[in-house]
Amino acid sequence: MGILISPKRLFDVPVHARCITPDTFSTLSLSEILNLEVHEGNRKRKLKELFEVSTGPYTSPEGFTIWMKGDFSKVRYIGYGMSTGKIVLEGVAGMHLGEEMKGGFIQVYGDAGSWVGSMMQGGRIEVFGDVGDYTGAAYRGSGRGMRGGEIIVHGNALNETGCYMRGGLIKVYGSVGQFTGMHMHGGTIMVGGETEGRDGAEMTKGKIVILGRVPSLLPTFKIEAIKPRVKVGEERVEGPFYMFTGDLAENGEGKLYVSKNNNPHLKEFEKYLSPVKVK
Amino acid sequence: MALLIRNGYVYDPMNGIDGEKMDILVEGGKIVDKLKSAEYEVIDASGMIVMPGGVDIHSHIAGSEVNAGRLLRPEDHAKDVELKTEITRSGVGYSVPSTFTTGYRYAKMGYTTVMNPSMPPLEAKHTHEELCDTPIIDKATYPLLGDWWFVLEYLRDGKIEECALHVAWMLYATKGYAIKLVNPGGLEAWGFGRNVRDIDDPVPYFNVTPREIIRGLCKVNKLLHLPHTIHVHTNNLGKPGNYETTLQTMKCVEDLSSGDKPCIHITHCQFSAFKGVDWREFYSGAEDIAKYVNFHKHVTIDMGQVIFTDTTTMTADGPFQYILHELTGNKWVNHDVETETSSGIVPFRYRRRSYVHSIQWCIGLELALLIRDPWRIFLTTDHPNAGPFTSYPQVIGWLISRKAREETLSKLNKRARETALLPSIDREYSLYEVAIATRAGQARALGLKDKGHLGVGGDADIAIYDVDPRKIDPSTQYDEYVKAFSKAAYTIKEGEIVVRNGEVVKVLDGKTYWVKVSSNSEYEVSEDMKRRFTEYWTVQFDNYPVSEAYLKRSKPVQVESEV
Structure with missing residues (x-):
């Protein structure tokens, strides 16, 4: 069994709907679900006042499934803290999608807002469109970003993807904005397209792999080697890659891999590589 | 409002009272030995601990x-x-x-x-x-x-x-x-x-x-x-x-x-x-x-x-x-x-x-x-x-x-x-x-003379915790005490019940204590200090002191100094 939800109208102000998770829905009857509390701006509303909700025969291998159709761009905290089941969203998701998620699967056939999977610990989020800023980041001021799980974005992402990330995997097949992997303490970020620079600022650990072009590197990164391929999760990505370590301003040991073929302007770094010893 | 707190186990170390079952009377924000008014609220504190309000x-x-x-x-x-x-x-x-x-x-x-x-x-x-x-x-x-x-x-x-x-x-x-x-x-x-x-x-x-x-x-x-x-x-x-x-x-x-x-x-x-x-x-x-x-x-x-x-x-x-x-x-x-x-x-x-x-x-x-x-x-x-x-x-x-x-x-x-x-x-x-x-x-x-005790004349700041020391052993069932101390059954401030069952039921403004020293010789702020204020501070000297009117409820404590 599963639940189908779609918005009754376009929302002008943000709707906070932390209750839309398989964990909550799977334990309740339809009438109880209809009466769950959400906030529209500063007003308390019932779920049924804002959304059409019905049951249907939706199943998936992940378990209880919530099927969402329509424009949810103002609806925040969908799948907040979920640990099981699946959410399929056809349309646009709002901010904080899958925040503090622990397990389960969220699939978005469309775009998602900022803070996708922020502070998540497990599970999987797949977005077929674009996402906003702070994907897999930490809450404002906190130093504990994403710690586990996977975020896969088939479109583009904006700035500070993986800010304060501590574990897990983020894959963006499109391009990203500035400061990818800022303050990163662990985990892996792969960018399929190009970046706007300042990648890995203040990172101390973890791995960033960039397959496209980078405009320039921060001066606090040091070239170590040229690698033919690099591992991203279970997968091996063919290079060759320039491998840098940094951010040296933070005594960091983070690794930044940048495609050699797509970045001919980085060739000058090769002269800093220690010469191969010939006997 | 006068209060009668009945049958609580009272812990009042300043007066040497160690868990005795007794009544506490409150009138006019103070602890009294006899109630003047005939109308009073009774708090049944039987099986509860009564202590003076906490001081940090x-x-x-x-x-x-x-x-x-x-x-x-x-x-x-x-x-x-x-x-x-x-x-x-x-x-x-x-x-x-x-x-x-x-x-x-x-x-x-x-x-x-x-x-x-x-x-x-x-x-x-x-x-x-x-x-x-x-x-x-x-x-x-x-x-x-x-x-x-x-x-x-x-x-x-x-x-x-x-x-x-x-x-x-x-x-x-x-x-x-x-x-x-x-x-x-x-x-x-x-x-x-x-x-x-x-x-x-x-x-x-x-x-x-x-x-x-x-x-x-x-x-x-x-x-x-x-x-x-x-x-x-x-x-x-x-x-x-x-x-x-x-x-x-x-x-x-x-x-x-x-x-x-x-x-x-x-x-x-x-x-x-x-x-x-x-x-x-x-x-x-x-x-x-x-x-x-x-x-x-x-x-x-x-x-x-x-x-x-x-x-x-x-x-x-x-x-x-x-x-x-x-x-x-x-x-x-x-x-x-x-x-x-x-x-x-x-x-x-x-x-x-x-x-x-x-x-x-x-x-x-x-x-x-x-x-x-x-x-x-x-x-x-x-x-x-x-x-x-x-x-x-x-x-x-x-x-x-x-x-x-x-x-x-x-x-x-x-x-x-x-x-x-x-x-x-x-x-x-x-x-x-x-x-x-x-x-x-x-x-x-x-040196707060009116606080921390339940003797007559003290401030009626009282905390009542719902845990029975005769029935529940602190050393083994400590979690009952932790629970009780985190949610007071009643908190009484200046004779008013402000907290009931761990929920705030009345809000009033507390007093701000400060010390007013009366000295034998008049202290005059030296010209040197004023000059230095102009030179080193971002605040003008005249704007510096906090006047008493600035405090919502001022409570000066008078002391006589030796100088």
Whole structure:
């Protein structure tokens, strides 16, 4: 069994709907679900006042499934803290999608807002469109970003993807904005397209792999080697890659891999590589 | 409204009442022996504990550094949100709660008097604004005078009486209650990028040593007959091996005490009781300090008990906060408060798995359990430095029950568990001793005559906890007590019921205590001081003092000085 939800109208102000998770829905009857509390701006509303909700025969291998159709761009905290089941969203998701998620699967056939999977610990989020800023980041001021799980974005992402990330995997097949992997303490970020620079600022650990072009590197990164391929999760990505370590301003040991073929302007770094010893 | 609190088990250590079943009568905000009016409300406290309202001698609840802490920690607010009710306002914050939330949460625990322990004189107005916005509880604040230029100069020149008059004026100008010393001399040195090594290391430029500052202000305190002693945050706080500095600090004023009256308060002593040479060779110095305190009556201390949680450290001790930032790599604030003092803020997480944090946890409890006289060791967590004040009930649990301590010990770092002295200590606090350590002792140390007791004429600040000491054994069923102490069945403030079943039912404004010294000679602010204000301060001299009208409910405490 599963639940189908779609918005009754376009929302002008943000709707906070932390209750839309398989964990909550799977334990309740339809009438109880209809009466769950959400906030529209500063007003308390019932779920049924804002959304059409019905049951249907939706199943998936992940378990209880919530099927969402329509424009949810103002609806925040969908799948907040979920640990099981699946959410399929056809349309646009709002901010904080899958925040503090622990397990389960969220699939978005469309775009998602900022803070996708922020502070998540497990599970999987797949977005077929674009996402906003702070994907897999930490809450404002906190130093504990994403710690586990996977975020896969088939479109583009904006700035500070993986800010304060501590574990897990983020894959963006499109391009990203500035400061990818800022303050990163662990985990892996792969960018399929190009970046706007300042990648890995203040990172101390973890791995960033960039397959496209980078405009320039921060001066606090040091070239170590040229690698033919690099591992991203279970997968091996063919290079060759320039491998840098940094951010040296933070005594960091983070690794930044940048495609050699797509970045001919980085060739000058090769002269800093220690010469191969010939006997 | 008159009140009759019937049949409670009363713990009132100042009057020697230890769990006797008796009635308490309240009228006109005071405790009385006979009710005049025929109309009164009866509170049935049978099977409940009745204690005086809690008194907290050291808790950073207001002021510029607390506010900077709030700005620094949005993530601390996100995890702890209080919704507004019909009578209370909304608020946020776990380790640095907003002012209203602070007042409500203290009241919910049965606390009615809280001292804000560090106020740069320049920030006095800000501090008082926040204190006025902290509802229900009575409060007072201590200005930081240990690195105050004029004090350093007077002490360098050996002018104790002039210094005393100046301090009296400062207490008046800042509406302060006691003299606070934070890393005396060290903060001034921090202005030059340095610190003082020990209590005999002179302060650059001023050429006075911390020893001279401590002794000088202790003498000043005595000359002015201030209700509280000097309130000292020792030099070298938070450094391994600093227990020797603490012992020297206590020893250096040994000869200044008269009779049994204490003359120095060492605050959050846990942070000043580190033995060892570095963080790897790090041990507890609690035993040595406890031994000294047990044999010397001139010292009172408070615990500064560590709680394993995510909290915010904030002190006026800039150099220490800098070290803490270097140690953790966390975000930080460090500030030089013009010519007056410094300050620093660093978020900090105490972890059970960490050897050092586990030992720190042990030190606080060892101090509380090894010092035999509960009148001289008080329960604090140095809110929010070692943990938020909302964890006091948890600390009470550890004090009253060995089993509670063992339960936490079993989750601690293994090496810490093996080296610490704490597992071998059997002592458990009785409820009578808990009442001393959380209210009576603190009120006595602060010289608050109307607080901390339930004798006739005392303020009707009363806490009632729903737990039956005759039926529930503290040492085995400690969690019942932890629950009861965190949600008072009733809190009564000035004769009004403000909390019922752990919920705030009435909000009133607390009083702000400050000391008004009447001296024999008139103190005149020198032209030199005014000139220096124009030159060095960003605030004009005339805008500097806090007028009495600035306080919502001013409560001056009159003292007669010798000068």
